[in-house]
Amino acid sequence: MNLKELAQSLGLSQTTVSRALNGYPEVREETRQRVQAAANRAHYQPNSRARRLATGRAMTIGHVVTTTRKTEMVNPIFADFLAGAGEVYAREDYDLLLSIVPAGQEERAYRQMAANGSVDGVMVQSPRQHDTRIALLKEIGLPFLVHGRTSSSDSYSWLDVSNTATFDQAARFLIDLGHRKLGLINGPEELDFALRRRAGFDQAVAARGLQTRADWMTQGEMTEDYGYRSARDMLALADRPTAILVSSIISAIGVRRAIADRGWTMGRDVSVITHDDMLSYLSNDGDEPVFTATRSSIKAAGGRCAEILIDLIRTPDAPHVHELWPTELTLGRSTGPAPTS
Numbered sequence: 001m002n003l004k005e006l007a008q009s010l011g012l013s014q015t016t017v018s019r020a021l022n023g024y025p026e027v028r029e030e031t032r033q034r035v036q037a038a039a040n041r042a043h044y045q046p047n048s049r050a051r052r053l054a055t056g057r058a059m060t061i062g063h064v065v066t067t068t069r070k071t072e073m074v075n076p077i078f079a080d081f082l083a084g085a086g087e088v089y090a091r092e093d094y095d096l097l098l099s100i101v102p103a104g105q106e107e108r109a110y111r112q113m114a115a116n117g118s119v120d121g122v123m124v125q126s127p128r129q130h131d132t133r134i135a136l137l138k139e140i141g142l143p144f145l146v147h148g149r150t151s152s153s154d155s156y157s158w159l160d161v162s163n164t165a166t167f168d169q170a171a172r173f174l175i176d177l178g179h180r181k182l183g184l185i186n187g188p189e190e191l192d193f194a195l196r197r198r199a200g201f202d203q204a205v206a207a208r209g210l211q212t213r214a215d216w217m218t219q220g221e222m223t224e225d226y227g228y229r230s231a232r233d234m235l236a237l238a239d240r241p242t243a244i245l246v247s248s249i250i251s252a253i254g255v256r257r258a259i260a261d262r263g264w265t266m267g268r269d270v271s272v273i274t275h276d277d278m279l280s281y282l283s284n285d286g287d288e289p290v291f292t293a294t295r296s297s298i299k300a301a302g303g304r305c306a307e308i309l310i311d312l313i314r315t316p317d318a319p320h321v322h323e324l325w326p327t328e329l330t331l332g333r334s335t336g337p338a339p340t341s
Helices: 003-010 014-021 029-041 048-055 076-091 106-116 132-140 163-176 192-207 224-235 249-261 298-314
Strands: 060-066 095-101 121-125 144-147 158-161 182-186 217-219 243-246 271-275 292-295 322-325 328-330
Touching: 003 014, 003 029, 014 029, 060 076, 060 106, 060 298, 076 095, 076 121, 076 298, 095 106, 106 132, 121 132, 121 298, 144 298, 158 163, 158 298, 163 182, 163 192, 163 243, 163 271, 163 292, 163 328, 182 192, 182 224, 192 217, 217 224, 224 243, 224 249, 243 249, 249 271, 298 322
Parallel strands: 060 095, 060 121, 121 144, 144 158, 158 322, 182 217, 182 243, 243 271, 271 292
Antiparallel strands: 292 328
16 A cells, blocks of 8 residues: 555545654644554555655754764764664654764755755754854754753753763762772863863862862773773872773773773772763673763663654754753772772
């Protein structure tokens, strides 16, 4: 059965049937349910080309990635986000357009997407504190959703993790264990999430009257090698941190390697808390997790971001959506009381 035959069997126009199957809000709920039930009985699968013609939409979501962030395409964090978003795109009959562009070509890519109608909306990831993409997307009229947020976060829709509160909680937990010398291995601080995590760390340390030191804090691309080198240099200091907060489990694996290289035990000689993102291929689950971690599922975030963006495409006049997700501090073997000497 094709769309025309399904519409004739229901006594409706093809446009109404197509809009009902694609979740348009102007279609009455009673009609939508009737159309969906008939489609299910007939095992009807919409033809992609016909659906695009009927709805006037590309039925595609765009993601633009620049080659400046060389590790992003192979980063399990990015992969998990796409996996979560992709499941929703597939469920809602949307395709994913991944555009990889040279540094400085993002604006051209977005303008081209808008001009040729190749996408209905775009997902913005890794926002900076003052991100020029926000104003650009408003100017060209492409619906968008930001995973994360910027310093001015009221005038667009976003979903973010409570980064400041998360790292404040993690630092206070270490201080309550008796640690007075805390290190931070952060993400790239040109990105908003890393700035917020640094703010949470600084907030907790200042509240307890402790001091931070520049040589106990680093920021950079969150690879295993970066975590290893950062921890190796910190732990070689005569006056070293006894506990380290890490922005990614990928980097935390490098930190664990640096601790082992010195013949020390993580959780006894050096405590470590990581933000673990609950990654599919780097699980920190189990009866006794390896790392004490602030947990948040990046895959779940990808799925929810996709749902919000598709809703924004369908109802462009709807109010902005702002979702701030808390994290869960879970205990593992990587933390313990501060060493006595």
